[in-house]
Amino acid sequence: xQTIHQWPATLVQPVGSPLSLECTVEGTSNPNLYWYRQAAGxxxxxxxxxxxxxxxxxxxxxxxxxxxxxxxxxxxxxxxxLLSDSxxxxxxWSVGRGAEKLFFGSGTQLSVL
Amino acid sequence: xxxVTQIPAALSVPEGxxxxxxxxxxxxxxxxxxxxxxxxxxxxxxxxxxQSSQREQTSGRLNASLDKSSGRSTLYIAASQPxxxxxxxxxxxxxxxxxxxxxGTTLSVSS
Numbered sequence: 001x002q003t004i005h006q007w008p009a010t011l012v013q014p015v016g017s018p019l020s021l022e023c024t025v026e027g028t029s030n031p032n033l034y035w036y037r038q039a040a041g042x043x044x045x046x047x048x049x050x051x052x053x054x055x056x057x058x059x060x061x062x063x064x065x066x067x068x069x070x071x072x073x074x075x076x077x078x079x080x081x082l083l084s085d086s087x088x089x090x091x092x093w094s095v096g097r098g099a100e101k102l103f104f105g106s107g108t109q110l111s112v113l
Numbered sequence: 114x115x116x117v118t119q120i121p122a123a124l125s126v127p128e129g130x131x132x133x134x135x136x137x138x139x140x141x142x143x144x145x146x147x148x149x150x151x152x153x154x155x156x157x158x159x160x161x162x163x164q165s166s167q168r169e170q171t172s173g174r175l176n177a178s179l180d181k182s183s184g185r186s187t188l189y190i191a192a193s194q195p196x197x198x199x200x201x202x203x204x205x206x207x208x209x210x211x212x213x214x215x216x217g218t219t220l221s222v223s224s
Contacts, residue, residue, distance in 0.1 A: 006156075034211050043117075043216035044157075044202065059210075090156055102147065102204075102212055104156040 002027035006091045006105030013112055019064075019078040021108050023091030026072065031093040033074040034102070035066055039087040050074060086112045115140045117205050119215035126193055127223055134188040134218045136203035141181045143205045147212065148177050148188050151200045160201075161188070193222045 006023045013019060025031050035047040046059045048066035056066050063082060067075045074091060091105040116139045126132050138146070145164050149157040161170045161177040163186065169178040176189040186203055200219045204212040 032211075036214075044204075044214035046211050046213070049211045088154075092157075101159050101162050102157075103159065104149075106156045107154075109154065 002093075002103065004091065004093055004103060004105045006108060008108060009106065010109045011111070013081050013110065015083055015112055016080045019076070019081050019085070019110070021076040021089055021091075021110075023074045023076075023105055024072055025093045028072070028093070028095055030071060031095050032100075033068060034092040034094075035074065035076050036090045036092065037087045038090065038107075044090070047076070081112045083112050086110055115143075115205055115207055115210075115213045117203060117213050117215040119201075119203060119218050121218060122216065123219045123221070125221045125223065128193060128195060130193050130222075131189070131191050132193055132220070134190070134201050134203075134220070136186040136188070136215055138184045138186075138205045138213075140205075140207065141184050143181065143207055145206045146177075146179050146186050147204045147206070148175075148186075149202045149204065151202060151217070153200075157202065190220075193220075195222050195224045198222050 003026045032051050034049045036044045038044050050056050050068045053068050064078050089108045092102050094100040094102045118137045120135045147162045148160045151157045163170050163179040174191040179186045198221050200217040202214050202217040204214040206212050
C-alpha cells in the first residue's frame with residue numbers, strides 16, 4: 001500500500017532562518033507531488049506541484065522554493081523565512097492525470113517568530 | 114482562473130440531523146471534484162471523488178452530487194453524528210494545474 005511521510009510535524013523558526021521540509025512517498029512510482037499551505041482563516045493554497053524529477057511548477061510568487069531530487073521525494077525550502085510564511089504545510093501525491101484522488105500527508109505546522 | 118467557494122463557512126447541528134454542504138466553482142471545465150475531511154491540526158482525508166462525467170457518488174452516510182453546468186456540488190450527510198465534526202473541503206481539478214480548494218465548511222455536531 002502507498003504511504004506518505006512528512007516531517008517534521010511542528011517547527012518553530014526565527015525570521016530570517018532557512019527552512020527545509022521533506023516529504024516522501026512509498027509504494028508507488030512516478031507520483032505527482034504537491035505542496036500546499038493552509039494559513040489561519042484561509043483556504044488551502046497550492047504552492048508547487050511536480051509531475052516528475054526536476055519538474056517543478058510554481059503557482060504563486062514567494063520566497064519559497066521546491067525541489068524533487070528523487071522520484072518520490074519532494075522538498076520545500078526557503079533561504080530566509082518571513083513572518084508571513086507561518087502556516088500549516090501539507091504535502092500530497094497522486095498518480096495519473098485528471099481523474100485520480102489526492103492523498104495528503106499529516107502536515108507540518110510552521111511558526112515563524 | 115478557477116475559484117471555489119463553500120457556503121456556509123460554519124454549521125452547527127444537533128445529532129441525527131441531515132445536512133447539506135455547498136460548493137460552487139467558476140469554471141465548469143473540470144476533470145473531477147473531490148470532497149475532503151480535515152480534523153483540527155491534521156492532514157486531509159479524501160471522502161468522495163466525482164468524475165466530470167458522473168452526477169453523484171455515495172459512501173455510507175455521505176452522498177456528493179455534481180452539476181457541472183451550474184458549477185455546483187453538494188455533500189449530503191445523513192443522520193449526523195458527533196464524530197462527523199470536522200472541516201469539510203471541496204476541490205476542483207482542471208487540466209494543467211492541481212486541485213483548487215475552497216476554504217471549507219466547519220461542521221459541529223452536538224450530542
